[in-house]
Amino acid sequence: MxxxxxxxxxxxxxxxxxxxxxxxxxxxxPVGSRALLEAFDLNVSAATIRNVMGALERSGFLYQPHTSAGRVPSDSGYRLYVDELIKPSKPTAQRIDQLLTQNLNWQGWSLEALLQEAAQILAHLSGYIALVTMPRLENMVVKHLQLVKISADQVLLVVVLDSYGTESMLVQLPRGITGVGTLQDDGEIDRELQILSNFLTAQLCGKPLSEISSLDWHEVDTREHHVLALCQAINDLAHRKRQPQTHILVTGVKDVLNQPEFAEQSQLRNLVALLADGREQLWPLMCAEDNHPLKIWIGEENPLEPMQGCALISSTYCNRHSTPLGSVGVMGPTRMLYENTIAAVEATSSYLSEIMSGLDVSQ
Structure with missing residues (x-):
């Protein structure tokens, strides 16, 4: 709702x-009027608080789990709280930014290791499950290409992306033509491959993989058949990497499952199964839509049944051109301190965007 x-x-x-x-x-x-009177300076009587809570219950924002119990927020109540009653906590945002700055150093790290460490920091600070989607390769920008000789008519095509990740493909060169396959001297072969590497890098540097598979290589000066073979291989590699990815890094599961909301074993098993084997179902829930980088799913708003006792907060991280590369998020019970969690997620996505912008070569 x-x-x-x-x-x-x-x-x-x-x-x-x-x-x-x-x-x-x-x-x-469950919260009663007297508990609120003792814990908060509301400057009203217990009777007034009871009347207000009754009105909130009739509006659907609170409910009583038992007749004699106090009241707890409904999913609609949490939605009201998020949309109208809070602002993200600046101290929490500053704290996680400080932790990320102190503990992360992408130099010498693989991108996956960097994102995994960011997720662990987010999980530790928030106390909930942290999720980070790996960058979508179709949005990754080509930084450099290198050709490595494997045999007389085979080369390994290595594409270095702006994330400092690499994609590679073994390319079979045509036989019986002028080109690398006809050279005998290793020095000549190395020089020819370097020339080809420089040529292809000049053509593709700064282009995202999503654009490469649509390039018309016949407009390029590719008089040599082996160059055409390499161009076709690059097209094939780019097309293959445009397929949807569902690689999501997850951490912090053990700690959050100690929360009382997960005391029921069947609910716990279903959530653990989703996180272990159904991560591809989480992907569309974390992806930004309509230029709104922050997404919040609360309780029954979640389309996935195992998550309907949970809240999921996610935000995208981007390159310097504001192109979304992936998302970072937190999942926990709906009984969540949203102002802190939203601030932590947004600060983490902002930090990752800064890192990815620094890696971006298409400036």
């Missing part, structure tokens, strides 16, 4: 709703 913003609350209702969410997040116990 998504909150209808036309149903705005008055200031007192906002105050009580905010206090109820924060008290429930900290205690995991």
């Amino acid at each position: 998504v909150f209808d913003k036309s149903s705005s609350l008055n200031p007192r209702q906002q105050q009580v709703m905010r206090a109820t969410v924060r008290h429930y997040v900290s205690t995991a116990e």
